[in-house]
Amino acid sequence: MRTELDELNWAGNYRYGAPVIHRPGSVQEAQELVAGAPNIRALGSRHSFNSIADSAGALLSLEALDPAITIDPAARTVTVSGGTRYGTLAEELERNGFALPNLASLPHISIAGAISTATHGSGDRNGNLATSVAELELIGADGNLRRLRRGDPDFDGSVVALGALGIVTQVTLDIEPTFSVRQDVFEALSWEQVLADIDAVTGSAYSVSLFTDWQGETVAQSWLKSRGYDGGVPNAAYSAGFYGGSPALRAMHPLPGFSGEDCTQQLGVPGPWSERLAHFRMAFTPSSGAELQSEYFVARENATEAIAAIRGLSEHITPLLQVSEIRTIAADQLWLSPAYGQATVGLHFTWKPEQAAVEKVLPLMEERLAPLGARPHWGKLFQADAAALAPLYPRFADFISLAERVDPEHKFRNSFLESKVFGG
Numbered sequence: 001m002r003t004e005l006d007e008l009n010w011a012g013n014y015r016y017g018a019p020v021i022h023r024p025g026s027v028q029e030a031q032e033l034v035a036g037a038p039n040i041r042a043l044g045s046r047h048s049f050n051s052i053a054d055s056a057g058a059l060l061s062l063e064a065l066d067p068a069i070t071i072d073p074a075a076r077t078v079t080v081s082g083g084t085r086y087g088t089l090a091e092e093l094e095r096n097g098f099a100l101p102n103l104a105s106l107p108h109i110s111i112a113g114a115i116s117t118a119t120h121g122s123g124d125r126n127g128n129l130a131t132s133v134a135e136l137e138l139i140g141a142d143g144n145l146r147r148l149r150r151g152d153p154d155f156d157g158s159v160v161a162l163g164a165l166g167i168v169t170q171v172t173l174d175i176e177p178t179f180s181v182r183q184d185v186f187e188a189l190s191w192e193q194v195l196a197d198i199d200a201v202t203g204s205a206y207s208v209s210l211f212t213d214w215q216g217e218t219v220a221q222s223w224l225k226s227r228g229y230d231g232g233v234p235n236a237a238y239s240a241g242f243y244g245g246s247p248a249l250r251a252m253h254p255l256p257g258f259s260g261e262d263c264t265q266q267l268g269v270p271g272p273w274s275e276r277l278a279h280f281r282m283a284f285t286p287s288s289g290a291e292l293q294s295e296y297f298v299a300r301e302n303a304t305e306a307i308a309a310i311r312g313l314s315e316h317i318t319p320l321l322q323v324s325e326i327r328t329i330a331a332d333q334l335w336l337s338p339a340y341g342q343a344t345v346g347l348h349f350t351w352k353p354e355q356a357a358v359e360k361v362l363p364l365m366e367e368r369l370a371p372l373g374a375r376p377h378w379g380k381l382f383q384a385d386a387a388a389l390a391p392l393y394p395r396f397a398d399f400i401s402l403a404e405r406v407d408p409e410h411k412f413r414n415s416f417l418e419s420k421v422f423g424g
C-alpha cells in the first residue's frame with residue numbers, strides 16, 4: 001500500500017511524516033476512514049513544495065477513485081472527483097466541446113489540491129482556478145458528506161481551505177463552450193519599456209507571462225496566449241516586436257537549456273484551449289523537474305515597486321534561480337486566496353534545488369516585499385508565520401472560526417497549519 005516514492009513530494013524536497021497513506025476505492029470507504037481517524041488529511045498529486053499536505057496521523061489520497069466526469073450542458077458545469085488531474089478533465093471537456101477558463105502552468109495537478117492552495121494561471125481577467133468552483137462536496141470531521149454551493153455563507157471560506165476543513169471528494173466547476181488559443185513567444189523585451197506601462201503589457205493577451213532572471217536590462221521571454229484567433233495575427237504590433245522583444249523563431253521552454261518540445265505549441269499556431277493554456281504538456285515532466293518554487297503576490301498597483309525590490313536583490317536571487325515568472329490574477333472573494341479583494345500580480349521563482357541557500361534568501365525577499373503587503377503562495381516555500389500572514393487577509397480570523405466550528409477536534413490540522421494559520 002505504501003511505497004518509498006509515495007513518501008516524497010513531487011520535487012523530492014519533502015518526505016511526508018504520516019505513518020500511512022490510504023487510497024480508498026470508494027467515497028464511502030473514505031468516509032469510514034475519516035470517521036475512524038483521530039488525525040487525517042487529504043493528499044493531492046504531491047506538487048506542493050512544503051509540508052502543507054502532511055498529517056501526524058494518516059494521509060488520504062483519492063487517486064484510486066474514478067474521475068466520474070459529468071458535464072451538465074444546460075447548467076454549464078462539470079462535476080468531477082476531487083483527485084482527478086486537470087489534464088484528464090481538460091481532455092474530456094474538449095472532447096465534448098467545453099472549456100475551463102484557465103489552467104495553471106502544468107496540467108498534472110489534482111483539482112482539489114490545486115483549488116485548496118488557490119493555484120492560478122495568468123490573465124488580467126482570469127481568477128485563480130478556485131474561482132471556477134460552483135459547488136463542493138467534502139467529508140467532514142464526523143465522516144459525513146457536506147455540500148457547499150456558491151452563495152452559501154461558508155462557501156467563500158471553504159474553497160481555498162488548505163485541507164483544513166475536510167476531504168474534498170467532488171468539485172463542480174463552471175465551464176464554457178470550447179475556444180481556441182494561439183501562443184506567441186517573444187524574446188529579450190526591454191525592462192524599461194515593460195515597466196513604463198506594465199498594465200498594457202499584461203493586458204495585451206488573454207494570458208501573459210513574463211520570464212526573467214531579474215538581472216540585466218531585458219526580460220528573457222514573454223508568453224502571450226491569445227483567445228479566439230483561428231489564424232492571422234492577434235495584434236498588429238506583434239510583427240513589429242513586443243516591447244522591444246522579437247518573436248521567437250522556434251518552440252521555447254521557459255527554462256534556459258530545456259527543450260521546447262516539452263511545452264504546449266507556440267509560434268502562433270492556433271489550437272484548443274486544453275493544449276495551449278498550460279505551459280507544459282501532460283506527457284512530459286513539467287518545468288525542470290529538479291527544482292524548488294516560491295511565489296509572492298502583491299496588488300497590481302504595487303507591481304512595479306515589487307519588481308524593483310526583487311531586481312534590487314538580484315545578486316542574492318539570480319545565482320540560485322532557474323527562472324522567474326510574472327503573471328496577473330483577477331481579484332476574488334475567497335477568504336484565503338492571495339488575490340482576495342485585489343487584482344494581483346504574482347512574482348514566481350523556480351529555484352535550483354538548493355533548499356538551505358534558498359531559505360537564506362527568502363527572509364530578505366519577504367522583508368523587502370512586506371511593505372507592499374505580499375502574500376505568499378500557500379503551496380510553495382515561504383517563511384512568514386501566522387502572525388505575519390493574519391494582517392494580510394481581512395477574513396483570516398473568520399477562517400479560523402470556520403475551521404474551529406467544522407473541525408472542533410482538529411482532525412484536519414497539521415504542524416504547517418498550526419504555524420502558518422492557527423498559531424497567530
Ligand SMILES: Cc1cc2nc3c(=O)[nH]c(=O)nc-3n(C[C@H](O)[C@H](O)[C@H](O)COP(=O)(O)OP(=O)(O)OC[C@H]3O[C@@H](n4cnc5c(N)ncnc54)[C@H](O)[C@@H]3O)c2cc1C
Nearest residue numbers: 042044045046047048105110112113119120162163168379
Ligand atoms: C512543476 C510545478 C508547477 C507549478 N505551477 C503552478 C502554477 O502555474 N500556478 C500555481 O499557482 N501553482 C503552481 N504549482 C503549485 C501547485 O499547483 C500547488 O502546490 C497545488 O496545491 C498542488 O496540488 P496537488 O494536487 O499536488 O496538492 P498537494 O500538494 O498534494 O496538496 C496541497 C494542499 O491541498 C490539500 N488537498 C489535496 N487534495 C485535497 C482534497 N481532496 N480535499 C481537501 N484538500 C486537499 C492538501 O491537504 C494540501 O493542503 C506548481 C507546482 C509544480 C510542482
